Each structure stands twice: as C-alpha cells, then as structure tokens.
Amino acid sequence: MVARPPRLGLVLGDQLSFDLASLAALDPTRDAILMAEVEGEARYVPHHPLKIILIFSAMRHFAKALRERGWQVHYVELNAAGNSGSIAGELRRWQQALGATHIHLTECGEWRLEQALRDAQLPLVWHRDTRFLCSREAFARWAQGRKQLRMEHFYRGMRKRCGLLLEADGSPAGGAWNFDGDNRKPLPRQLRGPFAAQFEPDAITTAVVALVRQRFSDHYGAVDGFNYPVTHEQAHQLWQHFLDFGLAAFGDYQDAMAEGEPYLFHARISAALNIGLLDVRCLCDDVDKAWREGRVPLNAAEGFIRQLIGWREYVHGIYWLRMPEYAGLNHLGNQRALPEFYWTGATRMRCMAQTIGQTLRLGYAHHIQRLMVTGNFALLAGIVPDAICEWYLAVYMDAFDWVELPNTLGMVMHADGGYLGSKPYCASGRYIQRMSDHCKACSYKVDHVIEEDACPFNALYWHFLIRHRAQLSANPRLAMVYRNLDGMPLGHREAVWQRGQSLLARLDAGEVV
Structure with a gap:
C-alpha cells in the first residue's frame, strides 16, 4: 500500500484549543501541525508588547502540549532562519517542504487574514470555528429578513438554545431576561475588589519577554510586569479565582470604576478566552451552576452570561455578516485625528x-x-x-x-x-x-x-x-x-x-x- 502524503494543519495564535475542528480532521500519527510567529501579524497595528508576549508565550506552551499529546508540530519562532514574515508565506514554505497535499485550518478571527489566505492559492480545507456557539451561517439565518438586528432578541434565543438560567418550563429565571437595571451601582467608598490572580513567568515566557523587548521596543505600552495565564491550566485557575471571589459582586458593580483598582470584580479572562485557553460553554455552565447552588445572585449570573452568549456572540455574527464594508463606515462624518x-x-x-x-x-x-x-x-x-x-x-x-x-x-x-x-x-x-x-x-x-x-x-x-x-x-x-x-x-x-x-x-x- 502506498503511504498517503501528510496533511498540514495550521493553528493560529488565537486558536489555542485542543478542540479545533481542523485538529479533529487530522491524524496525529501521520499529519503535521504548523505554528508560526510572524512579523506581519505582530506589526500590522502597533500591538501592545504585553499582548505580543501573551500570544507568543501561549503559542509556545500550546505547541509543547500538542507534542506531549503525540502531534508532530513544526514551530517557527520569530527569529528563526527562513521565517518569511507572513502566515501565507509560512504555509507555502512548509507545504512544499513536507509535500503536504492539503492544508487544514479553522476560520480566522480577522477578515484581513482570512482573505489573505483565501487569496494565496494554497490547497486549503476550511473548518468552522466551533468555539463560537453561533456559527457565521446560523447568525446570517437569524438576521435574514429582520428590519433591525438587536442584541437583546439574539440573546434571548441563545439563552433558550443553550438552556441557561431557565426555569423548568423554559421561562427566564427570576421572570425577566435581562437584569441590566440592577447592574449599574456605583462602588461604595470602602469597597474594593479581590486580589487579582497573577502568574509568575516561566522559562518560556521569560524568553518571549526578552524577544519582545528586543524586537518591539518601539510599540506603545509596558513590557515589564507580565503576569497573565499562558496555559489552559493557568487560565482555568484564573477563572476559578473569579468564580470564588469576583462573580457574586460582578453584577452590582460591573460598571464601576475606582482609582488603583483596575480589575475590581471583573474576571480578566477575555484575553484567555479569545485565544482559546477557555471554552465559552464551560464558562456559562459554571456560572449557571453557581447561581443554581445559591453561590451568586441572579443579576450577577445573568449579567455575565449576557456578556458571553449575548454581546460576544452577537458582535462576532455582525462582523462576519457585514465585512469588509463594515470597517469603512463613518455615519457621523467624523474627520478629527486621534489626539496624541x-x-x-x-x-x-x-x-x-x-x-x-x-x-x-x-x-x-x-x-x-x-x-x-x-x-x-x-x-x-x-x-x-x-x-x-x-x-x-x-x-x-x-x-x-x-x-x-x-x-x-x-x-x-x-x-x-x-x-x-x-x-x-x-x-x-x-x-x-x-x-x-x-x-x-x-x-x-x-x-x-x-x-x-x-x-x-x-x-x-x-x-x-x-x-x-x-x-x-x-x-x-x-x-x-x-x-x-x-x-x-x-x-x-x-x-x-x-x-x-x-x-x-x-x-x-x-x-x-
């Protein structure tokens, strides 16, 4: 029997999930994974140095975890010889080197990058990003024929579909879908948020910090003080910290601001969630459970779940429904430059x-x-x-x-x-x-x-x-x-x-x- 040529799978820096549909389509015993740190993605806007550290470090940790699970991972560091500087360039280079007949990848998070890959004339096999509970196609079906798209209507449908914060008869818990009116309290003078969970950089992260300091010192923002989660385990520790110490007061004080308190009762998980270190359905299930067990009030649970399956899924749907023309809209005719x-x-x-x-x-x-x-x-x-x-x-x-x-x-x-x-x-x-x-x-x-x-x-x-x-x-x-x-x-x-x-x-x- 003639051996099948290997297939190549691409994992981007905001797709660090073991449950990617593109990974599920590949065979770790025969196929290979490509991950690449490239100049083009780090510089198309002047990304904050801490953001670059987060993504590069999390990518390196994820590549290590994939190898431990038996995957063959080709990882291209930013300073590696031959690095082409773009995702399309690296795909072309590694497809030729490995003789891969097909490249499997998950839908991108940015129209700009997805369009560049679709235009690259590569043998791409696309997979839906199942990390979102509402696919691009499902959102387009929901939007079709509606005179107005309103998040509240979308959110109620998502609540019903996901079975979150519902009574036994399917009605909303507490008799209302939205408790936003209870979530706008100013912070009492003496109240402060819990201590923010922090993570000490390991050797991998320390090396990335040195790299970013060398290559991106011209970007605005601090390089020092990085303490964010870069692995799935750390991200879940951060999440558990919020469940234990932050969620109960999140509803009341989610709109409050206080000097010296950057986080207050917020979860600080959005970066980890957006790069794949956390799963949105698991987060919502945890919040629903915390409410049912009486550990958090309903307004906190509802307000947090609305952020995830309401706004987060809604703006994802809007983005892919309206791009690329959406990016050029300027309804009010603004002309003023951004102040320095x-x-x-x-x-x-x-x-x-x-x-x-x-x-x-x-x-x-x-x-x-x-x-x-x-x-x-x-x-x-x-x-x-x-x-x-x-x-x-x-x-x-x-x-x-x-x-x-x-x-x-x-x-x-x-x-x-x-x-x-x-x-x-x-x-x-x-x-x-x-x-x-x-x-x-x-x-x-x-x-x-x-x-x-x-x-x-x-x-x-x-x-x-x-x-x-x-x-x-x-x-x-x-x-x-x-x-x-x-x-x-x-x-x-x-x-x-x-x-x-x-x-x-x-x-x-x-x-x-």
Whole structure:
C-alpha cells in the first residue's frame, strides 16, 4: 500500500484549543501541525508588547502540549532562519517542504487574514470555528429578513438554545431576561475588589519577554510586569479565582470604576478566552451552576452570561455578516485625528489619564472604561472611526478584529448609524462622576460646563448633540435629551457651543486638554 502524503494543519495564535475542528480532521500519527510567529501579524497595528508576549508565550506552551499529546508540530519562532514574515508565506514554505497535499485550518478571527489566505492559492480545507456557539451561517439565518438586528432578541434565543438560567418550563429565571437595571451601582467608598490572580513567568515566557523587548521596543505600552495565564491550566485557575471571589459582586458593580483598582470584580479572562485557553460553554455552565447552588445572585449570573452568549456572540455574527464594508463606515462624518494623549496618557482629564495610563501599563481596561471614558471622548470629539478602532485593536490584550471592530465602530462610535446598537453611548462628566472616584482629584470641575475649568465632557456632550441633531433627534431614546437641550436658555446654549468649539480647536492644535 502506498503511504498517503501528510496533511498540514495550521493553528493560529488565537486558536489555542485542543478542540479545533481542523485538529479533529487530522491524524496525529501521520499529519503535521504548523505554528508560526510572524512579523506581519505582530506589526500590522502597533500591538501592545504585553499582548505580543501573551500570544507568543501561549503559542509556545500550546505547541509543547500538542507534542506531549503525540502531534508532530513544526514551530517557527520569530527569529528563526527562513521565517518569511507572513502566515501565507509560512504555509507555502512548509507545504512544499513536507509535500503536504492539503492544508487544514479553522476560520480566522480577522477578515484581513482570512482573505489573505483565501487569496494565496494554497490547497486549503476550511473548518468552522466551533468555539463560537453561533456559527457565521446560523447568525446570517437569524438576521435574514429582520428590519433591525438587536442584541437583546439574539440573546434571548441563545439563552433558550443553550438552556441557561431557565426555569423548568423554559421561562427566564427570576421572570425577566435581562437584569441590566440592577447592574449599574456605583462602588461604595470602602469597597474594593479581590486580589487579582497573577502568574509568575516561566522559562518560556521569560524568553518571549526578552524577544519582545528586543524586537518591539518601539510599540506603545509596558513590557515589564507580565503576569497573565499562558496555559489552559493557568487560565482555568484564573477563572476559578473569579468564580470564588469576583462573580457574586460582578453584577452590582460591573460598571464601576475606582482609582488603583483596575480589575475590581471583573474576571480578566477575555484575553484567555479569545485565544482559546477557555471554552465559552464551560464558562456559562459554571456560572449557571453557581447561581443554581445559591453561590451568586441572579443579576450577577445573568449579567455575565449576557456578556458571553449575548454581546460576544452577537458582535462576532455582525462582523462576519457585514465585512469588509463594515470597517469603512463613518455615519457621523467624523474627520478629527486621534489626539496624541491616547498614546501617552498626558491629559489633564483625570478619568482619561487614569484609563489610558492603566491601558499602557496593563493592556487592560474593562468595558465601561473603554465605552464611557476613552470611547465616549472619541465619540464626542468626532474622532475618525478608523483611528480609534486601530487604537483599541493595538492597545488591548484581548483585542482581535472580530470583537474590537463592531464594539468600537458600532457601539462606541455609532459609525454604523445604529445598525449594532440603538443609540449612541454618549454622556457628560456626570456619568463618570457617578460611576467613579476620578472627578475628586481632577484638574477640571465636573459641576461646571462653560467655564475654563469645566470638565471637557460636559460641553462636548452638548456640542455633539447639537452638531448631529439632524441624524439623532428622531431617535426615541434621545427624545428627553433633546427636550432638555431645547429647554436651555439661548445664551447658555450658545456659550456651551462656544466652549465646545474652543476645546475642539485645542485638540486640532495638539494642545493638552
């Protein structure tokens, strides 16, 4: 019998799961796996050094684990001789070297990379990314014929399909599908989150840190202090730490912000989940079980599960339904460049300085810091969507295009005209004051609007609503806001507009705000 030529399987840096459909299609006794660290993927945006460390270290650990399971793994390190610098180049090189007739791979997480591979004229066999509970095709079927796509409707269907937080008759636990109204409490003055679980770098991670320090010192963000999980075992330890110490209070305080508390009651698992070290169904089952056993309240369990099978699966579906044209949308016609302080944190606005400083230091910020601080300012200031999207993709450890782009372009910037979310998430400084302790030590006064020392968010909020009135005033969720605007004395409204104009002019001039 003539031996069958080997097949080659590709595992990308955000696909570090033993349950990949492409792995299941291969035979570890005859086929080979390719994993490659390439310059093109590390530099197409200036990724945070901690993000590069995370992915390269987790890849090396995963390759080691695959070998221990009997797989033949060809692993190309970044500094290896002959490294072509691209995934397509490495596939072509290793296909020829091994004489592989077919290359098996799982759907990519980014349209850019998947399109490059589809255009590479290689013998590719594609497999569905079964790590998502809703496939691209299933989401497209759900979306077909709907006048509006709303996450809440999608989420309810996913809850029913997955059997999560349901009563015996199939109705939602607690009599409601969504307890978001219970999940917006400001943090009590003395309450602080649990100690964050941390992981000491081993020899593999230490070598990657040295590599990143050598090759990516020009990227914004810290190199030192890496303490994230890089193996499945460590990721599950981080998850268990959250179940034991964070989840019970997550519901109440998931929107809260506090100085010196970057994590509070958040799980900090999104990076591990997005690269394959955790399984979304297992996480949801654990949360459902914790609620049924009375270890966590329903609003915490529901709020967390909604983040996973609601928003996470929803934005994944939106991304693949609308790409590539979705990336170019700019419904509000924004033209302003991203201010330099997004890369440095050098701003007098305390909330912005704290959030950006934390981001550059840790590669992390939770969803409200992203949405209602850095994102809110970009929305109010009219930043070009592409610029702020690139920033989010670069600086956060958990950012991959499928999750970052819809959240930033759609939810943060409203650049899709309301396709993803029903209204712009805009707010004045009062929201930040209510949900954080930043305003107490700020150079600006949150209770001022038009004065020179007034919080910039205040005038920019009204300026945004005035300049986009034609596009937004018909939105029923903004009706009360526009009534408040119309009730302002004309002279005050003009002063607010002029204060906004002055702030935007300072941004355009590159001045510190």
